[in-house]
Amino acid sequence: MIRLWAIVAILALGCAVAQEADEPKCGVCQSGNDALCVTETSYYNCFGGNKYGNEIECDEGFVCTNADSICVKKTELEELPDLVNVCGSGSSGCGVCSTNQKYTCVSNNQAGRCINGKISAVVNCKENEICVADIGLTDVSVCVPQCAADYFKKSPTCSEDVSYSTTTAAPATTISPADRVAICARESSGVTTLFFYAYADTSCKSAVYCQRNSLTSADWVTLTRTCPSSTPYFDTRTKNCVATKPASCPQ
Numbered sequence: 001m002i003r004l005w006a007i008v009a010i011l012a013l014g015c016a017v018a019q020e021a022d023e024p025k026c027g028v029c030q031s032g033n034d035a036l037c038v039t040e041t042s043y044y045n046c047f048g049g050n051k052y053g054n055e056i057e058c059d060e061g062f063v064c065t066n067a068d069s070i071c072v073k074k075t076e077l078e079e080l081p082d083l084v085n086v087c088g089s090g091s092s093g094c095g096v097c098s099t100n101q102k103y104t105c106v107s108n109n110q111a112g113r114c115i116n117g118k119i120s121a122v123v124n125c126k127e128n129e130i131c132v133a134d135i136g137l138t139d140v141s142v143c144v145p146q147c148a149a150d151y152f153k154k155s156p157t158c159s160e161d162v163s164y165s166t167t168t169a170a171p172a173t174t175i176s177p178a179d180r181v182a183i184c185a186r187e188s189s190g191v192t193t194l195f196f197y198a199y200a201d202t203s204c205k206s207a208v209y210c211q212r213n214s215l216t217s218a219d220w221v222t223l224t225r226t227c228p229s230s231t232p233y234f235d236t237r238t239k240n241c242v243a244t245k246p247a248s249c250p251q
Helices: 002-013 075-080 147-152 175-186
Strands: 035-039 043-046 048-058 060-065 071-073 103-107 110-115 118-124 129-131 143-145 194-197 204-211 221-226 233-235 241-242
Touching: 035 060, 060 075, 071 075, 103 118, 103 129, 110 194, 118 221, 143 147, 175 194, 175 204, 175 221
Parallel strands: none
Antiparallel strands: 035 043, 043 048, 060 071, 103 110, 110 118, 129 143, 194 204, 204 221, 233 241
């Protein structure tokens, strides 16, 4: 609670605190060892800030770190304070959905909704907010006011040159919040789950993610889901983008 009040005070008074640089992050190429930890126990090699090649698994009992050797015995980390278990429990990186994580960051000012460990939709942060996946405050979302991030010495999870790409998921189309709620309310008839996908239109190239707290609730959490050109249609049954128009698409 004290930290939350501190954020309010910061926003009211303004601040300018230098941010930490080169902090090891899950899903981001590290400048120190040219490796991108993609899970706690696997990584990609990096060149020029971009990953390349195949995913490499650490030996059993080893985890991906910021060490020159990349993989280090997990049991030895406590004796090596300068090393970080980069994708350990609770960590998150650019475009990476960690365990039990609802949102991740996909660019400096965009957040991705995580469903079953994958990005299912994208939302934009408000003006003057940045996306910080590891802000560490339970009552604050990943979209954080810049001044508050400065106070906690947090930089954006995604570097400035990262833009949201349809190779990982598709950017949101223009469907107003009111329209999304209307679609969810209309399509919820007969649905017995707390969350589901509904088509936004008959083209089936975009869908709306609908979530409610109970089967009788009229309060909806909604997000837009669109698909890349390589797999332009969304299948609400499999919850994935597909190359051909699905049978579930309304005629």
